[in-house]
Amino acid sequence: xxxxxxxxxxxxxxxxxxxxxxxxxxxxxxxxxxDALPALSRLAESASERGVRRxxxxxxxxxxxxxxxxxxxxxxxPVVQRRAPRAVRAWLSGIDGSGSRAxxxxxxxPYGGGLLCSLILNDIVGITEVAGxxxxxRRLEAxxxxxxxxxxxxxxxxxxxxxxGLVAESLQIxxxxxxxxxxxxxxxxxxxxxxxxxxxxxxPVADADRLARSDELLGLPELGGWxxxxxxxxxxxxxxxxxxxxxxxxxxxxxxxxxEAILTRVIEREFAPEARRRWARRLAEMAWIFSATDRPxxxxxxxxxxxxFAESDAAPLRHPLARALAQRALELAGEVSAGRLRxxxxxxxx
Numbered sequence: 599x600x601x602x603x604x605x606x607x608x609x610x611x612x613x614x615x616x617x618x619x620x621x622x623x624x625x626x627x628x629x630x631x632x633d634a635l636p637a638l639s640r641l642a643e644s645a646s647e648r649g650v651r652r653x654x655x656x657x658x659x660x661x662x663x664x665x666x667x668x669x670x671x672x673x674x675x676p677v678v679q680r681r682a683p684r685a686v687r688a689w690l691s692g693i694d695g696s697g698s699r700a701x702x703x704x705x706x707x708p709y710g711g712g713l714l715c716s717l718i719l720n721d722i723v724g725i726t727e728v729a730g731x732x733x734x735x736r737r738l739e740a741x742x743x744x745x746x747x748x749x750x751x752x753x754x755x756x757x758x759x760x761x762x763g764l765v766a767e768s769l770q771i772x773x774x775x776x777x778x779x780x781x782x783x784x785x786x787x788x789x790x791x792x793x794x795x796x797x798x799x800x801x802p803v804a805d806a807d808r809l810a811r812s813d814e815l816l817g818l819p820e821l822g823g824w825x826x827x828x829x830x831x832x833x834x835x836x837x838x839x840x841x842x843x844x845x846x847x848x849x850x851x852x853x854x855x856x857x858e859a860i861l862t863r864v865i866e867r868e869f870a871p872e873a874r875r876r877w878a879r880r881l882a883e884m885a886w887i888f889s890a891t892d893r894p895x896x897x898x899x900x901x902x903x904x905x906x907f908a909e910s911d912a913a914p915l916r917h918p919l920a921r922a923l924a925q926r927a928l929e930l931a932g933e934v935s936a937g938r939l940r941x942x943x944x945x946x947x948x
Contacts, residue, residue, distance in 0.1 A: 604635050611650050619653035627657045632666050670707035680788035683713060683789060689742070692751035692887045693880050695823030696948045697721040699751070703761050705789060707732060714738065715786050719764060721876055724771040725779040726785065751820050754890040761794035769797045801833040804909070808902030813922040815899055821884075826868050827946035828934055835931035836866050862915060864924045869907075869914035877920075878907035 606626055611619060623641075627634045638661075641654035661667065683705040691700040698720040705713040711732055715857045718727035733741070746753050769790065772779055815821050828835070841856045869877070881904035888897035906912060914920040933939040 600756075608641065608645050608647075608650065610646060611641075611645075612936075614649075614651065616625070616649055616710060619649060623657040624660065627661050631661075631910065635661070635666070642697065642902040647650065664906040683707070685758035685762050685789075686712075689753060690755050690756050690761060690764075690887075691749060691753050692820050693721075693883055695749060695821075695825060696946045697876065697880060698726065698948055699883075700749075700753075701759060701761050701764060703765070704733075704738065712738060713740075715767050715789065717765065717768075717783075719768045721879065723948050724768040724777065725765070725783055726948060728780050728782040730786070730911050752887050752891050754887060756890075760796065762790060762793055765790050765797070767795040804905040805898070805902040808898050809906050810918060812899050812903035812906075813883075813918040815896065815903065815919065816922050818896065821915070823946075824926075825930065825946065826864075828927050828931035829941065829947075831864050831870060831924070831927050832931045832935065834860050835887065835928045837933055838928060839932055861924060861928065865914050865920055868924060869917075869920050874907045874912055874914065877923075878904045880904075881919075895932050 638654045638658050645651045667738045685703050685705050687704040689702040693699045701717045703715045707713045714733040715730045720726050838857050840858055841853055881900045885900035906917050930944045934941050
């Protein structure tokens with residue numbers, strides 16, 4: 599008697615009629631019972647001929663009618679959505695003259711450790727520097743102490759959500775400019791997925807008396823680098839030098855009027871609406887920094903200056919701080935032209 603199993607070689611089944619296939623597979627199933635299930639299942643799933651696959655499925659069906667069926671496949675493992683690590687602490691520096699600030703964000707790490715993300719954010723170009731990694735609590739405290747000792751700008755702790763939102767804001771700048779963060783940000787990208795940029799801080803209340811004193815802010819050590827980029831006013835500075843050194847017999851009053859006209863031109867050109875919004879935001883952020891470091895008077899002056907820049911019909915010519923920022927830039931550009939300063943040392947480009 600022929601062994602029914604011999605007929606299950608797919609090649610031996612090729613070309614058989616539907617009736618012959620049914621007979622052969624029925625005989626195989628009857629002879630093997632449950633042991634026939636693996637071979638029949640392979641034919642039903644992967645036989646090259648459609649007729650063989652259909653005959654194998656009918657044989658499996660007949661076995662199932664007799665109560666012989668393969669055990670159900672185990673359910674797929676549930677998909678566990680891994681949430682992004684939670685930000686638990688954060689620190690911000692003040693803002694320098696290029697619009698940059700340092701941000702540290704500590705995320706929860708595995709086994710009770712932490713992950714420190716260190717960034718430099720700029721309000722014109724976005725994220726400029728990225729570093730960080732695993733860190734222990736002891737190492738973090740040592741790094742913080744070292745940073746506070748060396749940092750020229752104020753360094754204050756803040757709500758982690760605020761810091762995460764500022765990073766999201768920088769990512770929005772990259773999208774608008776069609777640029778990308780540094781490649782080192784790739785490992786941190788999932789930490790900020792789905793985070794929206796924060797709403798701008800509420801507009802401060804204008805105060806004429808405080809605004810009149812806003813130029814005093816440039817005397818603070820942390821705002822010593824605040825001025826317009828000297829490169830943008832280089833030609834204006836040369837024109838002022840030519841006016842001062844002119845051999846024409848003109849009165850000091852006329853020279854002063856010419857210099858004032860040049861300063862006016864610089865202020866009107868460099869404080870267009872977008873620039874005013876940027877300076878308003880920088881000042882509002884510094885007002886928050888001053889408040890966080892217990893300097894209410896400086897905070898009030900910065901708030902008043904921010905309010906004046908933020909007004910839709912702002913007149914920068916009447917803004918003391920705008921005038922001081924432009925005047926300082928012209929003076930530095932003149933020093934560069936005279937060879938007493940290097941352009942790279944005073945550049946405000948991020």
